[in-house]
Amino acid sequence: MKNKILIILALVLLSACNDSTKFSTTNQPTLTDYQVGEKWVWKYKGVTTEGEVRSDGTDTREIVSFDGALGMTIGKDTIPVSEIVKPEASETPKYDWPLEVGKKWKYENSWTSQDGTTGNQSQNAEVLSYQEQTVEAGTFMAYTIKYTGKTTNSRGYSANETEVWLYAPAVKNFIKLTQNQGDFHYVEELIEYSK
Template sequence: MRNRILIVLALVFLSACDNKTKSSITQQPTLADYSLGEKWVWKYKGVTTEGEVRSDGTDTREVVKFGEVLGMTIGKDTIPVTDIVKPDESKTPKYDWPLEVGKKWKYENNWTSQDGTTGNQSQDAEVLSYREETVEAGTFMAYTIKYTGKTTNSRGYSADETEIWLYAPSVKNFIKLTQNQGDFRYVEELIEYSK
């Protein structure tokens, strides 16, 4: 009898955990979700399969006063938070709001680098899970979003790629990115978050 009770309790617990990972739906953050002084710091490193380090450093973003509105520092630029929370009207967005486990969409991005090289990303995206994830900055409930596809550029580069993004609604941002693109692996992880 005791074993049956333990099995039933285990099944109830597992069922509750399973619901926790699948039932969440997250809307896009709004301006009211951001506060002055909020700060994110990521460490990043990109290495080729040969061991050549192509990028290694940190990236910081912070919510600051920008004229009469809130802005976010991104590198040397500051952009209004209203631009960040503006709904993406694209039919192929990076994040297809609302986020929920099982959702699938197509992501496409055309870009131009600082040296004038143009390129394109075309990926299939899928939300695989919503569960606790631990990074250097702490433990957060996060969506695991997998992007698979191809990147090409005007210099003849073409590579298949897989990206895994861990997006945490509580910090309104990704907490980890793992990208494999041809012979290049890039990892970016949140190491500090403060309000």
């Protein structure tokens, strides 16, 4: 009987030690983590509660050689990867590195759109879990990060919002985003990743 109890206790302890959801931390990717030819493709769709489709398409990003260094294509632009991996100086960053389950922080962002509209976003963020997540591109270990708050703009728009980001360290990016903002629901999912 004593041996059975010891074996059960040992199995419980081993399973707890193998539970990566409790002990994993992830640092921000660095320049050396990227390579030429690395590619991400997401599909996205945004629909209002009335069924009006406001966005529907794909977004592709790729690592290329750019002026003798690495660059990431984003739409028609190419951004040096050294800028992408530069630590964010903000007190309220999108990702508060290192990521770990249970971590909480405040995210704030201000922007100006091409038509001159200004806006602000203020959210509370929390890392809820680190576990396997499956998207069209495959199955990855990913952090589930939930953001809740408000978005406003200079045209009088104001909406409560909830965003859930699945960030996968293996692809150095998010693999899924689900956003509810007022009467608008948006989903973006990784459908292809290659090196």
